[in-house]
Amino acid sequence: MSPPAADLSPGFAHRHILGIEGMSPADITALLDLSEAYVEQNRAHEKKSSLLRGRTVINLFFENSTRTRTSFELAGKRLGGDVINMSAESSSVKKGETLIDTAMTLNAMLPDVLVVRHPDSGAVKLLSEKVACAVINAGDGTHEHPTQALLDALAIRRRRGRLAGLQVAVCGDILHSRVARSNIHLLGAMGARVRVVGPPTLIPSAIERMGVEVFHDMRAGIAGCDIVMMLRLQTERMQGSFVPSVREYFHFYGLDREKLAAAKPDALVMHPGPMNRGVEIDSDLADDIDRSLIREQVEMGVAVRMACLDLLTRSLRSNAGGAA
């Protein structure tokens, strides 16, 4: 099928997508609008287009990921591009050395887009300075995960019709969460009001300077909210280092129906996955299709990533196929 409307985003002037911070509301809206079209393409019988035919997308993951990598892979393939997956995870080699070296090597293979995940904040930006192609940040350390925030916004917008004016609570391990940071930037830029909820040990210092309200009590934090966004808490952080135990965490910060009752009656529950059922979210609640957006988040992920790949390769198409 033919690509969606050609010029939804005359103003999108970014060479890379490294973070939400620095994107204008117009940029974000352009990406979301374009993503809508790809949701339709993905739901059609014939899912594949030829927009990226002849283009090479490399997924370069320095950190474990199944869902994000698969989502990007599917996005690239549905646009007709050649997608290569590279797992550069390594404990024996110093990660920093492999980062620049790998960047140089891949750059020499002339890819059109590099999709990069790395355990260190700023690493994707560093890599983007060493390559000639477009770079998409698929998560860097505890800094940003822009496509996650975009897919979250798309899921919310489709269900609620808007972002502006909504009250959103982001709950859990804010300190270590790139998802939280990207969502705070995006939702703030689009006029939603954002709260962060979690134990003081998992709330980063001066986070209120990013325009959010801080709550340590879960019920108070989600009271009156339209959206309750749960974050994943890594198990190694629950054994006495940041919180005393799993059961204590679930008791105070796990989302169940009883706590959710504090939010608006039609409040929606989100989770970036993978979920720790019974740790940060009650299993039955996660599967409730009336309250949970979790399945849609995954679906939106592919569409959003298609939109990102589309936008970043437009200059190549207008340059009549010349490699940038």
Add this chain to the structure above:
Amino acid sequence: MKPDTQHGRMPGRRGGPAIAYVGARLVDPATGLDQRGGVVVADGLVADLGPHLARAEALGSSGIEAVDCGGAVLAPGLVDMRVQLREPGEEHKESFASASAAAAAGGVTAMATLPNTLPVIDDPSLVESVARRARETSRVKIFAYAALTRGLEGREITEFGLLREAGALGFTDATAAVASATVMRRALSYARAVGGLVVQHPEEPSLARNASATEGEIATRLGLPAAPALAEAMMIERDLRLVELTRAPLHFAHVSTAAGIEAIRRAKQAGMKVTCDTAPFYFALNELAVGDYRTFAKLSPPLRTEADRQSIAEAVADGTIDAIASDHSPHDQDSKRLPYAQAAAGAIGLETLLGVTLELVHGGRLGLAEALRRLSTTPAAILGLPMGRLAKGAAADIVLFDPERAWRVREAEFRSKSKNSPFDGRPLQGRVLRTLVNGETIFRIGE
């Protein structure tokens, strides 16, 4: 005892012809001298100085060669009390020879080197070998600190007495704080008998572990592991209690926070024997210099808030901060071209020490003589080195500089082997024209 190495490089080229530097503005912080005059250098020493040497005519028919300084400031050479060299072990980052060239270009005539080399300087034979190697390859005087604990591991104190006899200037674990209160207590007690300055890197290590930024909005936005700024004051306050207990002197290196300064100020008011230094980064830059993960601005301690920066500038001005040291920390590209958290901490500073410090003078924060006091007279006194003053009979370690001359810091012009300066591109006012060690010119601008 006063071993040879206490004097660094021995006076050289004795018996060369005497040279008079006339038409200078003599500034000697030690005596308060600040007037037009000149200096006669002979046999590596200051043979004469004073206002009577303002003009070459004063030399009459003595036959002494005269160099006209054209009104430039002539002052004691800078004594940099905190420099990291990478020799032995990592000479590709910096050697005694390259550091010496960088120091000379910065007006530094003596520097104290930290023991965090490969191997760690924790054995008397290593102190001796540093001194020997420095004598052979450096034109600037080099003095070595020894490690305070073996291998800088923070557990067992080194052989203070033997290290001191071998020429160690003092004891420090360099860029690591001595975490154990017991170890620190014993080090302070033991050093009282042996002499030698004990220097602490004040940062509470369990709070600062893995941190590469100061906790706050910027670190939160960048997603960087961060330590609260008060990790510094917390360590200083603990150590001040140990100073009280042991009645031993202690020096805090590169103090960077308002709270740290406040603790030291109170201790000084109470008459305690504590001193401290800072590096120009901490009064010239704040955490915004990190920008978008610029690793050249990754320092240890990390850059702080603007309020802290202001407090450091004030403390330099009011004398709570006794000395300004470069905290010169050379790193090659491979150590810096890394994700921020993995990149090495530290920046070079020998060649920008004077110029950046003079920003405080041009900004009206403190007088020129006071600035020079923090750069030469006081650090020499803290270290017990016979330098940092202009006096008849003293070694002719001298810097000649034009405090008004503008220049721009350029990476390509650094003499240091490593180029990791956060000041690259910064316009500075005040440039070294000539540097003398033991009367010998070791740097002249344009050469």
